[in-house]
Amino acid sequence: MDVLKKILLRQIGAKIAYYRTLRGLKQEELAKMAHVSQSVLSRIESGKYNETLSVPTLFDIADGLQIDMSLLVSFNEVEKQMWWRTLPNELDEVTESEKDDLKKNS
Numbered sequence: 001m002d003v004l005k006k007i008l009l010r011q012i013g014a015k016i017a018y019y020r021t022l023r024g025l026k027q028e029e030l031a032k033m034a035h036v037s038q039s040v041l042s043r044i045e046s047g048k049y050n051e052t053l054s055v056p057t058l059f060d061i062a063d064g065l066q067i068d069m070s071l072l073v074s075f076n077e078v079e080k081q082m083w084w085r086t087l088p089n090e091l092d093e094v095t096e097s098e099k100d101d102l103k104k105n106s
Contacts, residue, residue, distance in 0.1 A: 006047070007083045008073075009044075009047050009049060009053060010047030011047075011075060011079060011082075011083070012044075012047075012053070012058070012072050012073060013044050013045040013046055013047040013048075013049070014045070014047070015071065015072050016030075016041075016044060016045050016061055016065070016072060017045040019065045019067055019071070019072075020045075020065060023065055023066070025064075025065075027041050027042055027045070030061065030064045030065065033060070033063070033064030034057065034060040034061040034063075034064045035060055036057060036060070036061075041061075044057075044061075055069075058072055058073070
């Protein structure tokens with residue numbers, strides 16, 4: 001999987017876990033509202049879900065959290081800077097060209 005996709009999926013998952021905690025919901029509760037299993041939600045939150053995370057699933061999760069989906073997929077500058085600090089091992093495996101692409105997208 002492309003490194004940028006991994007980074008984005010981890011960030012999205014972390015945001016889902018954050019908003020779920022703010023709402024006082026258990027994974028099982030949000031999973032039921034989002035029409036996914038608890039294990040799928042767990043993998044999404046941990047960033048270990050595959051690259052086929054669908055927009056409809058994100059809409060359902062956002063709906064269960066009572067937030068706009070854009071909150072899950074938009075990133076401020078501080079969040080983008082975290083990408084470089086939290087994934088050094090994965091970024092070591094990236095070619096210089098891919099690093100340049102990442103910098104352009106962040």
